[in-house]
Amino acid sequence: DAGVTQSPTHLIKTRGQQVTLRCSPKSGHDTVSWYQQALGQGPQFIFQYYEEEERQRGNFPDRFSGHQFPNYSSELNVNALLLGDSALYLCASSFGQGSEKLFFGSGTQLSVL
Amino acid sequence: GQSLEQPSEVTAVEGAIVQINCTYQTSGFYGLSWYQQHDGGAPTFLSYNALDGLEETGRFSSFLSRSDSYGYLLLQELQMKDSASYFCAVRDYGGSQGNLIFGKGTKLSVKP
Numbered sequence: 397d398a399g400v401t402q403s404p405t406h407l408i409k410t411r412g413q414q415v416t417l418r419c420s421p422k423s424g425h426d427t428v429s430w431y432q433q434a435l436g437q438g439p440q441f442i443f444q445y446y447e448e449e450e451r452q453r454g455n456f457p458d459r460f461s462g463h464q465f466p467n468y469s470s471e472l473n474v475n476a477l478l479l480g481d482s483a484l485y486l487c488a489s490s491f492g493q494g495s496e497k498l499f500f501g502s503g504t505q506l507s508v509l
Numbered sequence: 510g511q512s513l514e515q516p517s518e519v520t521a522v523e524g525a526i527v528q529i530n531c532t533y534q535t536s537g538f539y540g541l542s543w544y545q546q547h548d549g550g551a552p553t554f555l556s557y558n559a560l561d562g563l564e565e566t567g568r569f570s571s572f573l574s575r576s577d578s579y580g581y582l583l584l585q586e587l588q589m590k591d592s593a594s595y596f597c598a599v600r601d602y603g604g605s606q607g608n609l610i611f612g613k614g615t616k617l618s619v620k621p
Contacts, residue, residue: 400551429608438596438611439552452608486551496542496600498609508541 421489532595
């Protein structure tokens, strides 16, 4: 049984570009949350998707958007990249929105030059 | 808002016991979670305490005191593979179902 898979694992972009990150949740999970983790910091909540809708959102600008597909997979899009967007982007899946036990992918390391 | 405080670094020797503390401030509280993350790896769930007291899972135990807004993770018989970052987390119920808010993490270094 595959766990949470994310692609790509690494990505290099330049300022002003746009990026799309992808996530496939663990089998049987219906909820996907996205987190941003800066080096040496804890994961920061970006948003959560359930039933193909954004249900919760953290303190991130509208440049960050997402989508969830009928098969529960999800995408994170970031427009107009800034240097400060360089971070590890983690996807976490769960069964239901209020689960305490999240299953994380290994993340996408985004570098903005 | 929510805030969590935990030490940034802890060092211990193999075979020893270490305690990682976490204090929290939340507008609504349901429980405290702990996650482990090795360098370059994914965070993995360790434990969840909703009630006061100690929960034991093998070499790891987690404690919660709701009245003190305090919890800790206890690691016994430390092994080199326990070197990792440990995060406490609480659920932010600002929205309908809430989302997990993580502390900044405690980097544990286990020395031989």
